[in-house]
Amino acid sequence: xxxxxxxxxxxxxxxxxxxxxxxxxxxxxxxxxxxxxxxxxxxxxxxxxxxxxxxxxxxxx
Numbered sequence: 745x746x747x748x749x750x751x752x753x754x755x756x757x758x759x760x761x762x763x764x765x766x767x768x769x770x771x772x773x774x775x776x777x778x779x780x781x782x783x784x785x786x787x788x789x790x791x792x793x794x795x796x797x798x799x800x801x802x803x804x805x
Contacts, residue, residue: 751797759790 766782 762786
């Protein structure tokens with residue numbers, strides 16, 4: 745169960761990092777809002793981290 749909490753934390757952190765860096769890297773004339781593409785990119789990053797941090801069953805054998 746502890747692994748699942750860490751996985752959720754890392755996945756949320758990855759999504760928030762994408763949103764943070766995606767909104768702070770814009771020019772002032774573009775605005776500060778979230779675009780649909782940025783939300784999709786953040787979800788993709790979260791799912792990728794969730795997939796990559798899954799516990800391995802066969803690696804220990």
